[in-house]
Amino acid sequence: MQRIWQQIVDLLVSLNNLFSSAKLAIFLLIILAIACIIGTIIPEPELCLKYFGKFGAGLIDALSLYDVYHTIWFRWLLGLLVLNLATCSLKRFPKTWRLLRVSKKAVDNKFLQHLSFHKRLTCTIPFNTIGDKLLQAVKKDFRQVEVEEAPTYYILGARKGYLSYLGPYIIHVSILIILIGGIINSKLGFSGLMIIPEGEVSNQIFLRSKSHKTVRLPFALKCNKFILEIYESGMPKAYISKVTVIDGDQRIPKTIEVNGPLDYKGMRFYQASYGIAPQPNVVFKIISREDKKISTVKATFNQPVSLPDNQGTFKVVRIEPNLMGVGPAFQIRLERSKNAEQFWVLERVPRFDALHRQGKYIFVVEDYTRYTGLQVRKNPGIWIIWIGCIILILGLVISFFVVPQRLWIRAEPKDKGCRVIIGGIAHKRRLAFSYFFETFIKRLKEVIDVEHKGP
Amino acid sequence: MWNIKVLSYVTFLYLICFLLYLGVLLFRYKNLAKIATGFTLFTILIHSFGIVLRWIESHNLGIGHVPLSNLYESLIFFAWCITIIYLVIEKKYKNPLFGAFTLPFSFLSMAYASFSPDVNSRLEPLIPALKSNWLIIHVIACFLAYGAFAVACGLSVVYLLKRRGGSIWDAFPSLAQLDYLSYQMVTFGFTFLSIGIITGAVWADKAWGSYWSWDPKETWSLITWFVYAVFIHCRLVRGWREAKMATISIIGFLSVLFTYFGVSFLLSGLHSYAKPS
Numbered sequence: 170m171q172r173i174w175q176q177i178v179d180l181l182v183s184l185n186n187l188f189s190s191a192k193l194a195i196f197l198l199i200i201l202a203i204a205c206i207i208g209t210i211i212p213e214p215e216l217c218l219k220y221f222g223k224f225g226a227g228l229i230d231a232l233s234l235y236d237v238y239h240t241i242w243f244r245w246l247l248g249l250l251v252l253n254l255a256t257c258s259l260k261r262f263p264k265t266w267r268l269l270r271v272s273k274k275a276v277d278n279k280f281l282q283h284l285s286f287h288k289r290l291t292c293t294i295p296f297n298t299i300g301d302k303l304l305q306a307v308k309k310d311f312r313q314v315e316v317e318e319a320p321t322y323y324i325l326g327a328r329k330g331y332l333s334y335l336g337p338y339i340i341h342v343s344i345l346i347i348l349i350g351g352i353i354n355s356k357l358g359f360s361g362l363m364i365i366p367e368g369e370v371s372n373q374i375f376l377r378s379k380s381h382k383t384v385r386l387p388f389a390l391k392c393n394k395f396i397l398e399i400y401e402s403g404m405p406k407a408y409i410s411k412v413t414v415i416d417g418d419q420r421i422p423k424t425i426e427v428n429g430p431l432d433y434k435g436m437r438f439y440q441a442s443y444g445i446a447p448q449p450n451v452v453f454k455i456i457s458r459e460d461k462k463i464s465t466v467k468a469t470f471n472q473p474v475s476l477p478d479n480q481g482t483f484k485v486v487r488i489e490p491n492l493m494g495v496g497p498a499f500q501i502r503l504e505r506s507k508n509a510e511q512f513w514v515l516e517r518v519p520r521f522d523a524l525h526r527q528g529k530y531i532f533v534v535e536d537y538t539r540y541t542g543l544q545v546r547k548n549p550g551i552w553i554i555w556i557g558c559i560i561l562i563l564g565l566v567i568s569f570f571v572v573p574q575r576l577w578i579r580a581e582p583k584d585k586g587c588r589v590i591i592g593g594i595a596h597k598r599r600l601a602f603s604y605f606f607e608t609f610i611k612r613l614k615e616v617i618d619v620e621h622k623g624p
Numbered sequence: 625m626w627n628i629k630v631l632s633y634v635t636f637l638y639l640i641c642f643l644l645y646l647g648v649l650l651f652r653y654k655n656l657a658k659i660a661t662g663f664t665l666f667t668i669l670i671h672s673f674g675i676v677l678r679w680i681e682s683h684n685l686g687i688g689h690v691p692l693s694n695l696y697e698s699l700i701f702f703a704w705c706i707t708i709i710y711l712v713i714e715k716k717y718k719n720p721l722f723g724a725f726t727l728p729f730s731f732l733s734m735a736y737a738s739f740s741p742d743v744n745s746r747l748e749p750l751i752p753a754l755k756s757n758w759l760i761i762h763v764i765a766c767f768l769a770y771g772a773f774a775v776a777c778g779l780s781v782v783y784l785l786k787r788r789g790g791s792i793w794d795a796f797p798s799l800a801q802l803d804y805l806s807y808q809m810v811t812f813g814f815t816f817l818s819i820g821i822i823t824g825a826v827w828a829d830k831a832w833g834s835y836w837s838w839d840p841k842e843t844w845s846l847i848t849w850f851v852y853a854v855f856i857h858c859r860l861v862r863g864w865r866e867a868k869m870a871t872i873s874i875i876g877f878l879s880v881l882f883t884y885f886g887v888s889f890l891l892s893g894l895h896s897y898a899k900p901s
Binding site: 191192194195198199201202205206208209238337351360400402404405406427428429430437439441544546548551554555558561562565566568569570598599600 | 808811812814847851887
């Protein structure tokens with residue numbers, strides 16, 4: 170019985186050792202990197218079938234490699250990394266904490282001489298007054314100073330930048346915070362699309378998930394106008410939706426554009442897409458071939474409108490958002506006396522109708538009602554993520570750019586003056602420290618009246 | 625468009641810089657080293673002038689934007705970052721011998737930008753998604769990181785070559801110093817890469833409504849981040865040094881190169897601005 174118990178304890182100890190080892194962290198980081206690489210290079214399912222055959226494509230599908238980042242096993246990897254990160258940090262923290270707290274050491278001449286930076290000086294100042302002078306000199310650069318006094322020696326210990334040792338813990342905590350924010354977003358948040366034709370009101374969101382669910386908002390948006398601005402070269406300049414938020418009795422006019430989303434009641438609305446409204450009003454310029462007279466006529470989808478000369482009607486019977494790659498197209502059915510004809514009018518090729526069709530009137534599309542496509546997001550954890558990010562950057566700066574430094578000075582009476590030994594340690598950035606050490610000695614020499622330089 | 629002309633001359637200046645530093649490496653004349661440094665300072669001045677000129681010219685065309693928005697402009701800025709980081713290191717460590725190993729990166733980046741038919745150097749208006757101040761911080765942070773990783777890679781190459789022996793390497797810093805310096809560069813790059821990824825996320829959140837969407841560029845920057853995280857952990861926790869570290873640093877830079885070029889050319893995603901036109 171006791172042996173089984175012992176075995177369980179051993180197992181737990183070895184598990185703990187495994188999870189708190191940096192080896193596992195490195196291993197997991199490498200595996201995650203490889204998983205991400207696979208995620209970016211696996212092509213579309215159709216291409217996989219071509220490249221890897223039926224078996225290969227089946228294998229890829231079974232491991233759901235088409236969408237690595239949302240698979241269970243990728244989440245398990247992240248979970249393991251979090252566990253590893255936490256146990257590693259917890260295991261090492263007490264040691265670091267002791268390092269931060271304890272600073273006393275037996276500071277004798279032998280210890281100082283073994284430091285990588287040390288210097289001996291002899292000065293004429295009497296031993297009983299040297300303490301204050303040393304303290305003054307050190308306090309300029311170091312805030313934490315400890316002093317030990319005795320009849321035969323005076324020891325001063327100073328340090329700074331020890332916060333740097335906490336840096337890695339700050340980074341690890343920040344990564345946990347960011348992941349917590351991500352989990353909150355994926356559990357409590359949602360993302361969907363809202364389609365609102367110009368002039369209409371909607372509060373319905375189509376969720377971006379496999380179930381194709383919809384969500385109804387407690388308030389609604391009205392799209393007043395969708396504006397597409399274009400540069401002279403034909404490139405898009407701006408996509409802008411002028412909307413009104415209708416919340417109870419409130420009517421709040423707002424503008425949504427790319428890089429300028431609308432925030433309302435914890436939700437964010439982004440300009441995502443646009444297109445022809447499902448039942449658009451189309452404004453045509455109708456040009457008479459005989460007298461070149463131009464009239465502007467508005468036609469509602471599928472409703473006949475009379476022609477300028479009142480001898481017949483036309484109506485828009487079909488809309489294509491992108492007919493054969495030439496952009497939006499409207500099919501018109503024209504009825505004059507007993508003849509009827511059907512033809513396409515293209516928005517991007519205004520002269521198309523004039524070139525391809527005979528008849529009294531030439532049709533040119535001038536404008537039509539569009540819909541605006543808004544992406545809607547609720548990310549309750551987003552601020553947690555941003556706070557985590559700020560902490561991450563702080564942690565990185567503290568770890569890599571704050572340099573822990575220590576300095577000791579030991580003074581002993583010699584003849585009528587003193588003998589002074591200065592020693593220092595820097596665990597990182599030795600070069601910067603050596604420069605600091607040199608200038609410090611120079612300044613100290615001026616303060617304490619050096620008469621003779623030691624080796 | 626004067627800026628394009630100026631910047632294409634800068635490419636040749638970089639070639640001269642590289643040749644001068646190569647001369648310094650081979651012949652070790654002190655005066656030549658001074659000439660090389662002076663000439664590089666002159667080059668970076670003209671280079672900066674070219675970038676500012678491009679900025680001004682874009683404003684004159686009425687489509688003003690900070691020149692950090694397409695592949696051409698990013699390559700120009702990449703070369704600028706590498707050279708600046710190199711000059712800082714040369715001044716700090718008073719050793720002009722690395723020039724022959726880092727300036728080729730500047731030259732190649734400039735040459736690729738100026739002479740490849742794949743890279744469009746025309747000034748064009750920005751598409752709506754790129755109109756954001758976060759873009760500027762994002763790009764600057766990313767390229768400072770890439771520049772630091774490039775320098776770290778150069779140092780690691782020197783390290784591996786020096787380890788194999790040969791008197792030509794005597795004047796370089798000791799192996800331990802090279803190792804340390806390359807680590808310093810990686811920590812600098814890692815910090816800026818993190819800032820770059822985060823500012824990119826903030827920007828994506830504003831522009832596309834999603835702070836992280838596993839777009840290939842994002843994913844590859846994360847992969848690069850993982851590689852350098854492994855580098856830092858191997859060194860600080862496992863106590864690895866020297867050849868193994870140098871190898872990881874080179875792998876890291878290959879990952880940087882893939883993030884920068886490979887993704888744009890081979891994989892499709894949101895960062896289409898960086899595509900050859």
